[in-house]
């Protein structure tokens with residue numbers, strides 16, 4: 126199988142280039158894209174990419190696979206490439222490239238930090254733990270599972286245009302995760318930090334984020350909930 | 361990039377104004393299209409009579425105002441999406457302000473001209 130990999134080392138290359146490598150795939154196996162990358166790296170050890178868990182849990186190998194963002198470790202080549210086709214791997218779009226398939230995620234994490242992704246509760250803690258009813262706990266399903274792979278933000282035009290001002294789907298999903306938490310007491314403060322024209326309202330609802338989330342999460346719906354909370358608070 | 365140039369000064373009010381004005385615009389469009397459908401052979405005299413009714417003038421003026429607000433929020437958003445340092449480098453702020461000034465000028469011209477047409481004859 127022909128694999129085309131984005132190569133760029135800012136220290137030595139004047140501009141990025143695609144490198145084609147022929148990788149032999151065992152005929153009876155549907156490898157994951159990450160396995161193919163490992164085979165390619167056996168031929169050229171200078172190829173750089175991130176990975177850790179290799180089972181869709183750590184979120185470190187988000188990349189653009191034949192035009193679609195996804196995790197290399199859980200994307201089978203049969204899903205990414207038509208039979209006989211070429212596997213094309215590029216870094217996540219819209220973020221500065223550190224090297225080859227590795228991008229600089231600083232601005233992504235900065236947006237994540239903005240939403241204060243931790244429980245805020247200034248009431249004195251009870252002796253054992255803050256309890257929550259099973260129903261209230263259920264409200265966090267589909268929100269807490271995010272692994273911060275950045276596949277969604279880097280597929281979102283609003284994030285491409287204003288990465289420093291629009292929080293983006295991943296951060297907003299977490300913003301709603303704490304807005305929806307029955308144990309969090311900072312709802313009003315959280316909301317007032319989101320009412321400006323950029324943080325939430327740059328979302329145009331085109332659901333590019335939903336289309337690529339490898340965990341099947343729905344940031345657009347969470348953003349809609351935030352907007353409704355803002356509207357009911359503001360009126 | 362500052363937020364001071366947007367209409368409602370908050371993303372929330374901009375969003376609400378945008379939706380509200382859209383409803384007014386849709387209602388007016390349906391009303392005008394509807395009256396053409398009901399009177400396919402409308403002539404200038406009939407057209408003029410419709411607009412001599414004060415209610416019709418007020419409806420038209422409200423729609424014009426909604427259109428102006430809608431257009432400004434839209435153009436402001438477009439300019440802050442596409443005329444940024446990412447695409448224009450250091451000149452971005454100057455280019456964007458120029459573009460926004462042009463939009464304000466055009467929108468004001470349309471608004472004043474529209475009022476003149478509605479109440480001018």
Ligand code: SF4
Nearest residue numbers: 281328329331332334
């Ligand atoms: S729905 Fe909103 S957050 Fe998701 S990709 Fe579209 S603009 Fe971005």
Ligand code: SF4
Nearest residue numbers: 271272274275277338
């Ligand atoms: S919402 Fe999905 S795509 Fe976005 S960072 Fe979380 S896991 Fe990744």
Ligand code: FES
Nearest residue numbers: 178179183184198
């Ligand atoms: S290597 Fe951990 S998610 Fe792919």
